[in-house]
Amino acid sequence: MKSGETRDTSAEGPDIKDLSKRNPIGKVAILDITDKMDLSDELKAYYNHLEMLVLERTEELRSINEQLQKEMSRRERAEQLLRHEKDRLQNYIDVVGVMIIVLDTDKCVSLINLKGAQLLGYDKDEIIGKNLIANFIPKDEQNKLNAQFSMCFKGDLTRNYENIVYTRAGEKKLISWTNVPLLDEQGRVIGCISAGEDITDIRLSEKKLRRYADELKCSDELKLLFIDILRHDLLNPANIIKGYSEYLLETMAREEEASIVEKIYHQNEKLIKIINAASMFGKLETTEMINFEELDLLDLLRKVSSGFAPLLEKKGMTLECPATGSYPVYANPIMEEVFSNLISNAIKFSPEGSQVVLDLEDKGSSWKVTFTDSGIGISDEHKEVIFTRFKRVSGEGTKGCGLGLAIVKKIVELHGGEVGVYNNPSGKGSVFWMQINKA
Known part of the structure; x- marks a missing residue:
């Protein structure tokens, strides 16, 4: 610009x-x-x-x-x-031998074991989810079973009640049940565990046994009646023979005839003993109901042994009983028969001039009574046999019917005791013994 x-x-x-x-x-x-x-x-x-x-x-x-x-x-x-x-x-639970069922509160099956399924005749899947009472219980027993489950759902354990269940084949099985409440973590009842045992065969067996017991009872009553009749009918003529024999022995002068009558008399005595022994053994075989009372074994032993004084004197024998004190037991007075048989045998099988020793020993919870003789003794193979009826080991100069020791054993066993025999420690004779619980 x-x-x-x-x-x-x-x-x-x-x-x-x-x-x-x-x-x-x-x-x-x-x-x-x-x-x-x-x-x-x-x-x-x-x-x-x-x-x-x-x-x-x-x-x-x-x-x-x-x-x-x-x-x-x-x-x-x-x-x-x-x-x-x-x-x-x-x-x-499948290996358990009883039926196991788990039910919910609607009584529907939520679990069942193999035994239960087999008993009912179904597969497990066919049972799961079904109402137990509606599907497997007869109508006339449903109310009873509902009441049992109601108790279980309230928390109560119920056991040993029985009811019928139906199987697939239509069979009726009697089951004995035990119910246990099934609880959740808070303790609330959410179901029931039931264990059932098939007792059908057991009940049938019980019925058969009861029927058989009734038959046996009737048979025993008939047997007892027969024994009483037999004893009465046999003893009557035997006692008549005894009476006449005694009269003839007192009045008959000729020695030869008296000898014959004496043989009749002794054979008749033997017959009476056999009848009495068989009658007693028969009754012991048929009844276990005997009354017990408190007895003292030593008193009983002395009482029975005193009755053998004449026989001991005749054979020049002595009887010793060193025991002292009290020996209480609960027993029936029939125990006298045991002592009588054992003392009689000890005297019978012992030589003249010998000694029989009766003694009692304390064995803790029981008393042991021993009858020691110095007679011919008993071999080992015969020690068990001699307590069997009609089994007798023969000895020189001895006679018997083979019932005495069988009666002894039966009476002792009825008292819960034992009886036996062993060799006399002195080397000759036998020691018979019996053991019975203290009172």
Whole structure:
């Protein structure tokens, strides 16, 4: 531009002053840019904050997912373990010899073992889910069984009640039940475990046994009656023979005839003893009901042995009983028959002038009575046989019917005792013994 020329500013744009005049706010364009810059920073900060929140939430979700995966794994393992334990429980109850049924509170079967399924005649799957009472119990017994289960669902254990169940084949089985309440973790009753035993055959056997016992009782009564009649009818003529024989022996003068009558008399005496022994043994075989009272064995022994004084005197023998004191037992007075038989045998099988020793020993809970003789003795093979009826070991100059020791053994056994024989420690003779519980 040349000197002196005036500059035209209109073409260069509006003057700042003019702009200021037109925009009284002044520096408006600069202020707007600053606000925009501030807003952008806020957006960035907010975005960063959102990004941080998303990251935090993502981390939380990842952690929750890991925990969920672990929980699912634990649950899966628990379910596997539960299935394994359930299978093992099923195996256990399948080998049990009684019926095992688990019922829910609606009395529907949730579990049954192999024995139960076999007894009812079904597969397990055909029974599971079915109502036990409605499907397997006769109508006339359903109310009784419902009452039992109601008690169980109240928490009560019920045992040993019986009812009929129907099998698939239509058979009736008598079952003896025991019910146990099934509880959850909080102790609430959620069902019932029932164990049932088939007692059908047992009850049938019991009926047969009762019928057989009745028949035996009737048979025993008839046998006792027969024994009494036989004894009465045999003893009557035997006693008549005895009476006439005694009269003839007293009045008969001729020695030869008296000898014949004496033989008749002794044979008749033997017959009377056989009849009495057989009658006693027959009754001992047919009844176990004998009355017991407190007795003293030593008193009883002395009482019985005193009756043998004439026989001992006749053979020039002595009888010793060194025992002293009290020997109480609960026994029947028939025990006298035992002592009488054993003392009689000891005298019978001992030589003249010998000694018989009776003694009692304390064996703790029982008394042992011994009868020691110095007679012919008994061989080992005969020690058991001699206590059997009609079995007798013959000895020189001895006679018998083989019932005495059998009666001894039976009476002692009725008292819960034992009897036996062993060799005399002195080297000759025998020691018969009996053992009976103290009072």
